Amino acid sequence: MKKITIGEAARRSGVKVPTVRYYESIGLLAAPSRSEGNQRSFEPADINRLTFIRHARELGFEIEAIRTLLTLQDDPHQSCASADAIAKARLVEVEQRIRSLMALKAELETMVEGCGHGRVDQCRVIEVLADHGQCTHPHH
Amino acid sequence: MKKITIGEAARRSGVKVPTVRYYESIGLLAAPSRSEGNQRSFEPADINRLTFIRHARELGFEIEAIRTLLTLQDDPHQSCASADAIAKARLVEVEQRIRSLMALKAELETMVEGCGHGRVDQCRVIEVLADHGQCTHPHH
DNA sequence: CCTACATCCTCTAGCGACTAGAGGTGCAAG
């Protein structure tokens, strides 16, 4: 079997080198075997695991959620109810975040549109921040 | 003039007590005068400043951006071009974040819908994470 | 005046998920 260095693992998985070491340090990835010169030597399975982690992180799952998802993946005969629950919870979070960002977007647009590019004392950006009563969307 | 304690300032501005002290420590808020017993004594202007900061934070502005906005507010004869640029940049960020979250939402929905609530080896949640080629939206 | 009790003070450490840098070793090509 050919040895996969950490740099190679990083390139194949899309996870940065220091981040791979970090994942090992927090026990998300098992410590790989070492070469004679003490360098990490990864297996193809490690690349899959790293890729899984990267995808999950890109979808905004927290490390602890990923830890749970990984233990599920490691034992494929378990019920997938936990995985389902984790994904559903994440979906709810994302939907809330979208709603809040949409309100925010509207408010920023009002600020930017109202700005006559003159002096600060006529600037709507500063004005809205200073007096929240002017918010068009009193969401907070 | 009546003295405003840190607790009162926190209540009026909506910023928590330790956060007020934190803002002072990073120089976002001038150190207020102290009572005989070394307790902070705020002015009404401090409440306004804290409220400004809170609004800006709620809109997702970073501390350094707020620092700039505050120096603009302190000198109302300046051009508001900087404030305008900061708000516009923030708007662009928010719009990008919304787009990315919408793609993410679609992907999570596919995962959750596809889950037959059976065993892990048939679970679409795990499957999609393990093999990103299955993503309906190849946004990343 | 004394006693509770809330509020205040400073200081340090912790959160999540990395990222950066120092200072040193291994390894492959020319």
Add this chain to the structure above:
DNA sequence: CTTGCACCTCTAGTCGCTAGAGGATGTAGG
């Protein structure tokens, strides 16, 4: 054999707070 990159460990820093220890102050009731 030397150059130079990739690797190693370790510590500290990032952002914006938050929590807790351990002690001082301020206020209201008895």
